[in-house]
Amino acid sequence: MKRSYLRYTVSVVxxxxxxxxxSVNPTLVKEGERRKVIxxxxxxxxxxxxxxQTTPNLWTLSQRGVFFRKNHSTYPTFTMxxxxxxxxxxxxxxAGFYGNTVWLGPSTRQGxxxxxxxxxxxxxxxxxxxxxxxxxxxxxxxxxxLVTRLLEAAQAKxxxxxxxxxxxxxxxxxxxxxxYGIDENMVFPESLAxxxxxxxxALPKNSPVMWPGITLASxxxxxxxxxxxxLLSDGVTSDPTMGKAxxxxxxxxxxxxxxxSYLLPFKNPDVSVIWFRDPDSTEHxxxxxxxxxxxxxxxxxxxxxQLITQLHHLHMYERTNIIVVSDHGHNSVAGDVSLFPLxxxxxxxxxxxxxxxxxxxxxxxxxxxxxxxxxxxxxxHVYDGLxxxxxxxxxxxxxxxxxxxxxxxxxxxxxxxGKDSMNHQYTTRSFKVPDTLEKDAVxxxxxxxxxxxxxxGKDSATINKIINFLQSREEFGAIFVDDKYGDIPGTFKMSxxxxxxxxxxxxxxxxxxxxxxNAIVQNMKGTEYESMPVNxxxxxxxxxxxxxxxxxxxxxxxxxxxxxxxxxxSGNIDVAPTISYLLGLNLPKTDxxxxxxxxxxxxxxxxxxxxxxxxxxxxxxxxxxxxPTAVMNSNSAVDSGKSTYTINLYTSTVEDSTGKSxxxxxxxxxxxx
Ligand SMILES: [Zn+2]
Numbered sequence: 320m321k322r323s324y325l326r327y328t329v330s331v332v333x334x335x336x337x338x339x340x341x342s343v344n345p346t347l348v349k350e351g352e353r354r355k356v357i358x359x360x361x362x363x364x365x366x367x368x369x370x371x372q373t374t375p376n377l378w379t380l381s382q383r384g385v386f387f388r389k390n391h392s393t394y395p396t397f398t399m400x401x402x403x404x405x406x407x408x409x410x411x412x413x414a415g416f417y418g419n420t421v422w423l424g425p426s427t428r429q430g431x432x433x434x435x436x437x438x439x440x441x442x443x444x445x446x447x448x449x450x451x452x453x454x455x456x457x458x459x460x461x462x463x464x465l466v467t468r469l470l471e472a473a474q475a476k477x478x479x480x481x482x483x484x485x486x487x488x489x490x491x492x493x494x495x496x497x498x499y500g501i502d503e504n505m506v507f508p509e510s511l512a513x514x515x516x517x518x519x520x521a522l523p524k525n526s527p528v529m530w531p532g533i534t535l536a537s538x539x540x541x542x543x544x545x546x547x548x549x550l551l552s553d554g555v556t557s558d559p560t561m562g563k564a565x566x567x568x569x570x571x572x573x574x575x576x577x578x579x580s581y582l583l584p585f586k587n588p589d590v591s592v593i594w595f596r597d598p599d600s601t602e603h604x605x606x607x608x609x610x611x612x613x614x615x616x617x618x619x620x621x622x623x624x625q626l627i628t629q630l631h632h633l634h635m636y637e638r639t640n641i642i643v644v645s646d647h648g649h650n651s652v653a654g655d656v657s658l659f660p661l662x663x664x665x666x667x668x669x670x671x672x673x674x675x676x677x678x679x680x681x682x683x684x685x686x687x688x689x690x691x692x693x694x695x696x697x698x699x700h701v702y703d704g705l706x707x708x709x710x711x712x713x714x715x716x717x718x719x720x721x722x723x724x725x726x727x728x729x730x731x732x733x734x735x736x737g738k739d740s741m742n743h744q745y746t747t748r749s750f751k752v753p754d755t756l757e758k759d760a761v762x763x764x765x766x767x768x769x770x771x772x773x774x775x776g777k778d779s780a781t782i783n784k785i786i787n788f789l790q791s792r793e794e795f796g797a798i799f800v801d802d803k804y805g806d807i808p809g810t811f812k813m814s815x816x817x818x819x820x821x822x823x824x825x826x827x828x829x830x831x832x833x834x835x836x837n838a839i840v841q842n843m844k845g846t847e848y849e850s851m852p853v854n855x856x857x858x859x860x861x862x863x864x865x866x867x868x869x870x871x872x873x874x875x876x877x878x879x880x881x882x883x884x885x886x887x888x889s890g891n892i893d894v895a896p897t898i899s900y901l902l903g904l905n906l907p908k909t910d911x912x913x914x915x916x917x918x919x920x921x922x923x924x925x926x927x928x929x930x931x932x933x934x935x936x937x938x939x940x941x942x943x944x945x946x947p948t949a950v951m952n953s954n955s956a957v958d959s960g961k962s963t964y965t966i967n968l969y970t971s972t973v974e975d976s977t978g979k980s981x982x983x984x985x986x987x988x989x990x991x992x
Contacts, residue, residue, distance in 0.1 A: 354878065355639040356898050357591045358405070359626065361619050362398060362485060363599025363860060364645035365607065366390075366871045367843075373613065374620040376627065377643060377873065384641075384875025385883045385917040389971070391890035391983040392647040394816055395769040395829060396860050396867040398599070399446050401646035401891050402491040405592075406468045408895035408909030410817035415465040415824045418446035418487075419861075420764040422704075422773050422826075423458065425756050430454045433486060433504035434525050442704035442752050443764040443771075447487030449505055450528065456494050463494055465822060469895040472904040473590045474498060481588035483578045484571070488646070489594040499586050501577055503543040503570060505529040511586075520577060542573040548604050550855070552667040556712040557855045559605040559680060559841075560664045565615035566604070571595045575622050579629045590902065593626075595619065599860075602649045606681070606857030608841030640876030640901060644894060647860040648867045650768070650847040651840035652684035652713060654794065658948055659683030659715055661840065669712055671720040681840050682716040684859075685851040686794050686832065686947065687724070688770055689750040689763050694950050697788045698781060702752040703763040707736035707745035708851055714746055717948060722746070724950060747851060761785065764826065765850035768834075768861025771826035779804055782827065786810060789830050790939060790964045790989075794848040794947040796831040797863050797966045797987035809939035809964045816968070816984050817910065833989060834864035848947070863987040878918055885917050887925055888971040890983045912973070912981045928972040931985055936966040944991050958991070965990045 361377075366388075371378045393404040393411065399418025400411060407414045420443045428440035433448045440458075444451055456463040470480045470493045480498030482489040489502050496507045504525040506512040512526055512533050524541040527533045546566030549558040578593065601615035623643065630636040653659070661679025663670040669682055689703040707730070715723030724746040730736050731743050752762060759781065764771040774781060782804055789795045790809050798810040802819050804827075806812070813819040818829060834847035845866030849859040860867045872889060878901050892911030899906035900913045915923035944958040969985035 353589065353638070354901060355589055355591070355635060356901060357593065357626070357639060357641050358894065358898070359623065359641065359643045360405070360484075360488070360592070360594040361598065361643060361645050361871070362488070362594065362596050363602050363647060363649040363858075364619075364871045365648045365843075365866070366869060368598070368616055369871060369873075373616050376620045376624040380623070380627075380641065380643065380875045381873040383881060384873060384879045385885055387872035387874070387885045387889045387914075387917070389886060389888040390644075390870055390872035391888065391985065392645075392868050392870040393891050394818075394863055394868065394984055394987075395766065395831070396647035396862065397766055397769070398488050398646050399491065402488045402594075403464060404891045404911075405644070405646070405894050406470070406492045407464055407466045408469070408892050408899070408906060408911040409466055410892060410910045412814065412817040412819050412825070413466060413910050415820050415822055416463060416491075417771070417824060417826065420445050420766050421771070422762050422764045424773070424775060428454075428458070431528070433528060435528050441754065443762065447485070449487065449490045449502065452487060452490055452494050461495070466909075467907055468492060468494075469898060469904070469906060470498060470590060470592070471495070472899060472906045473902065476902070476904055478589035478902065479586060481578070481582050481586065481591045482594075483574050483582070483591065484594035485596045489592055492592050499582055499588065501574055501582070503574075509533070515577065515581065518581065520581065521573070543570040545570060550667075551664070551669070551712070553711055555709050555855055556669075557604050557857055558664060558667055559609040559611065559857060561667065562605050563610040563614060565597050565601045565611060565618055567595075567597050567600050568615070568618045571597060571618070571622065575625065579625060583629065583635075584633055590898065595622070599649065602858035603856045604858075606651050606841055607649050607845070608651070608843035609857070638877055640874065640878050642894065642898070643871070643873040644891065645871040646891065648845070648870050649858050649860050650834060650845040650862070650864060650866050651681055651843065652849050652856050652859045653681035653838065653840055653846035654683035654715060654848055654947055655835070656681075656838060656846075658717065658946060660718055662716070669716065671716060674718075681846070681857065682712050683714070683723075684846070684848050685710055685714040685856075686848050687714070687747045687851040688765070690747050691792065691950060692761065692785065692788065693750075695788065695952055697784055698759065698761045700757040700760040701750065701763065702760065703750045703765050704752050705765065705853060706749040706751060708747045708853060709744055710746045710851055710855065713855055713857070714851060715947070723948060763850075765852075766861050767849045767852070767856075767859045768847055768867060769829055769831045769863070770850050772828035772830070774827045777827070783807065785828065791943060791952070792945055792947065793958060793991065794833050796833040796989040797968070798831075798989075799829045801825060801827050806937065808937040809966065811936055811966060811968060811987070815934075816987070831863040831987065832861075834862050834866070836864050836866050836986075863984075865986040868984065868986055874914075874917060878920075880917055880919055883917060885914075887916050887927055888930065888973050888983050889914055890981070892981070910981070912975060912979045915975055923976050925973060925975040928974055928980070930971045931969045932971065934968045934970065936968070939964040942991070961991050963992055
């Protein structure tokens with residue numbers, strides 16, 4: 320380990336000294352003078368975190384180029400969903416890809432993930448993994464996405480492409496691996512892996528899973544390993560007072576180093592996608608606004624500075640368009656703070672003897688929908704693919720100090736959580752999908768800020784019962800239902816937000832967790848409930864909150880205007896068509912548009928047709944609403960004085976002089992009154 324660390328350190332130092340001792344021969348990059356595009360995704364970057372103080376390089380880049388003030392993430396605001404939108408220029412209904420976590424239906428399919436662990440496709444699967452994505456692509460006969468991808472179109476024009484970074488999110492752009500790539504688990508093609516080894520680079524430790532013929536050097540180590548998250552003394556809840564730095568930075572820096580010192584000068588890619596999991600993974604761990612979050616932002620900004628420096632050094636800067644974007648925003652995980660007061664953390668424990676509404680940390684927001692549906696007898700057979708979860712803090716500590724999901728300590732023999740479970744304590748029991756599924760089964764793919772519900776039996780009565788329950792519980796927000804079930808009051812059809820897929824790949828129900836875009840935790844606006852995770856979260860996205868939807872987009876380079884703030888609504892779906900336009904690719908008709916208003920030398924005019932235009936679902940009256948203060952609905956949890964449920968959906972529409980019109984989805988809010 321020590322040797323590999325030294326080697327990695329030497330490697331980093333080497334590239335820091337690129338302009339001197341380890342200088343790359345500039346003649347290597349003179350091949351062609353055509354435009355380059357680098358898409359640099361800062362996962363989960365909130366636009367309100369871009370500032371001269373926090374992210375000086377990104378701030379300067381936005382001042383030099385275009386800052387898109389009204390950009391939209393694609394709903395559900397998950398990472399992989401937005402990777403799909405970046406990659407294709409389409410909404411999920413068109414592209415047919417619904418990651419992060421999806422369920423394929425009853426399946427006997429078995430496989431492996433990127434670290435060679437077994438994957439059972441009868442359970443919902445988490446798609447941030449090259450091996451799982453490759454398997455899904457073969458399951459869909461090479462049509463994981465039903466449309467042409469940007470990198471596919473680039474490769475068809477003989478352009479060189481490169482993906483770098485976060486497992487799954489980067490690979491989705493080049494799922495068939497027609498270009499170069501390095502992520503946290505692999506390198507492709509195999510020849511690149513051997514070249515890198517020959518040049519003395521370490522490889523991601525799991526590279527031999529993709530290339531069994533590769534043998535890692537004895538001093539390879541694990542350059543993409545993450546550090547450990549600081550935890551409270553309960554051993555499961557993250558501790559933002561102790562964890563003050565990104566535990567993902569060294570992995571990101573290693574991959575950027577490979578890109579800057581080898582791929583960029585020696586492979587000279589025309590289109591590069593660099594996707595790093597910060598600040599998102601750090602926000603998940605410690606929450607937006609935490610000390611570690613600020614550290615992650617600073618490190619990401621330093622790496623952007625390294626990228627710009629190296630482009631200058633290689634004489635590529637003037638002909639490179641750099642697009643910095645986030646896939647989604649990010650919220651603090653928290654329920655209604657009037658029900659679950661914020662608390663101090665001291666000596667690795669939550670202080671429950673007092674509240675701290677100014678400096679306190681959230682102790683709520685996690686919800687296990689499978690358990691709610693089961694315990695309230697809404698459905699008989701419900702599964703989410705997860706085992707027992709121990710979550711004593713974030714599943715809710717009430718004002719009186721009691722837990723919403725009490726800790727159960729009665730599983731010494733493993734009858735509830737399984738024999739392999741070493742943890743005899745749990746707060747929610749196991750909901751693994753059985754090998755033989757009942758006809759009335761409901762499967763939930765828990766995705767954080769929104770959940771997918773699949774009903775293989777397609778029973779309308781069950782759909783209606785579930786919807787009525789979701790409407791009645793205040794931890795849930797907007798509900799979208801497969802068009803085939805018709806008009807259901809208090810919901811929108813999936814086609815209303817481009818989620819309905821003609822090939823039938825969409826879930827039966829997509830429900831956003833409720834949110835409060837104005838609530839403040841750790842000095843940052845925005846809280847949301849989330850589906851209960853196996854590993855503790857303090858930050859989440861995926862909901863239809865404006866804080867999740869409103870994300871960051873900055874573009875700078877020879878084809879973009881200078882010092883321009885774009886007030887015209889835009890979206891992640893516009894990135895691929897814009898890059899395609901700049902590079903002269905053949906990307907067929909996309910849901911997104913070319914961002915002409917931000918380009919130099921464009922005669923196309925763009926106009927805003929409407930902004931934040933509200934559409935309301937049909938209301939449901941005569942409702943009883945329940946607060947999220949107990950798993951079981953009861954009279955003591957009734958939110959009295961309210962009886963009507965509606966969803967407000969806000970959209971903005973833009974059209975241009977080519978005749979293209981795009982409607983963006985701003986947010987959708989459940990209103991109970
Ligand atoms: Zn993300």
